[in-house]
Amino acid sequence: MVRSKNKKFLLTLVLLTPFIFGGYIPNETMMPAFRMKKIVLDAGHGGKDPGNLGSRSKEKDINLAVTLLVGKYIKENMPDVEVVYTRKDDSFPSLKERPQIANNNKADLFVSIHSNSAPNKSAFGTETFVMGTKHFEANFDIVKRENSVILLEDNYEENYEGFDPSSPESYMMFNLMSKVHFENSVSLADQIETQFRDRVGRKSRGVKQGPFYVLWTPSMPSVLVELGFLSNSEEERFLMSEAGKEYMASAIYRSIRDYKEAIESK
Ligand SMILES: [Zn+2]
Numbered sequence: 148m149v150r151s152k153n154k155k156f157l158l159t160l161v162l163l164t165p166f167i168f169g170g171y172i173p174n175e176t177m178m179p180a181f182r183m184k185k186i187v188l189d190a191g192h193g194g195k196d197p198g199n200l201g202s203r204s205k206e207k208d209i210n211l212a213v214t215l216l217v218g219k220y221i222k223e224n225m226p227d228v229e230v231v232y233t234r235k236d237d238s239f240p241s242l243k244e245r246p247q248i249a250n251n252n253k254a255d256l257f258v259s260i261h262s263n264s265a266p267n268k269s270a271f272g273t274e275t276f277v278m279g280t281k282h283f284e285a286n287f288d289i290v291k292r293e294n295s296v297i298l299l300e301d302n303y304e305e306n307y308e309g310f311d312p313s314s315p316e317s318y319m320m321f322n323l324m325s326k327v328h329f330e331n332s333v334s335l336a337d338q339i340e341t342q343f344r345d346r347v348g349r350k351s352r353g354v355k356q357g358p359f360y361v362l363w364t365p366s367m368p369s370v371l372v373e374l375g376f377l378s379n380s381e382e383e384r385f386l387m388s389e390a391g392k393e394y395m396a397s398a399i400y401r402s403i404r405d406y407k408e409a410i411e412s413k
Pocket residue numbers: 191192198199206261262293
């Protein structure tokens with residue numbers, strides 16, 4: 148039971164609440180709307196680092212071709228978005244430089260594009276990674292493989308401050324990204340895998356987490372796409388074909404377009 152004096156106080160409080168807090172509740176129409184203006188596309192590997200080797204293809208070439216197509220589709224269809232590449236040719240930007248390019252450009256999104264490989268030649272399908280350590284042990288092989296690129300770099304001991312890609316303990320130093328960036332990364336990764344599965348008819352192995360070096364340092368939502376397994380002859384043939392590259396690139400483009408629309412209407 149509330150006594151009448153308290154009742155009056157409570158009533159006053161309820162009536163005044165909108166005035167007391169009114170000034171502190173941000174008015175939606177007054178908040179500057181978020182616009183996705185810049186995206187960094189990162190073709191994995193390059194130059195002296197071929198990445199995974201198929202029987203007739205190199206990962207670095209497939210990554211670059213698909214990445215350039217994604218950029219082309221974005222430029223053609225989203226003229227308000229600027230595309231920055233970490234490489235546009237067969238060069239070798241270090242693993243450290245790639246996210247730095249995204250940070251220095253104050254990009255709104257970082258997308259790294261790779262192709263997979265496995266000792267089991269029958270393994271196939273796509274997967275998209277976000278920064279994280281869930282199921283780390285299950286994904287350690289691929290994380291180790293992608294991060295081991297730094298061993299090809301000069302002065303890697305100095306540049307990576309003792310980080311050893313093959314030692315699980317080294318990964319203790321990875322920080323998790325902010326919750327908002329994580330959620331946005333997962334939402335883009337979901338869109339990419341859905342597009343691969345529903346529109347290109349690929350087998351989606353899902354959205355996964357891994358402490359990839361290139362996903363660790365960007366201060367914006369970021370994903371790492373694995374287009375398929377070059378160790379699987381059928382999937383290698385698909386990814387080597389012009390049509391295959393165009394299908395995969397347009398799927399990534401559509402995901403980015405839908406992600407942009409969703410995030411800007413929030
Ligand atoms: Zn790779």
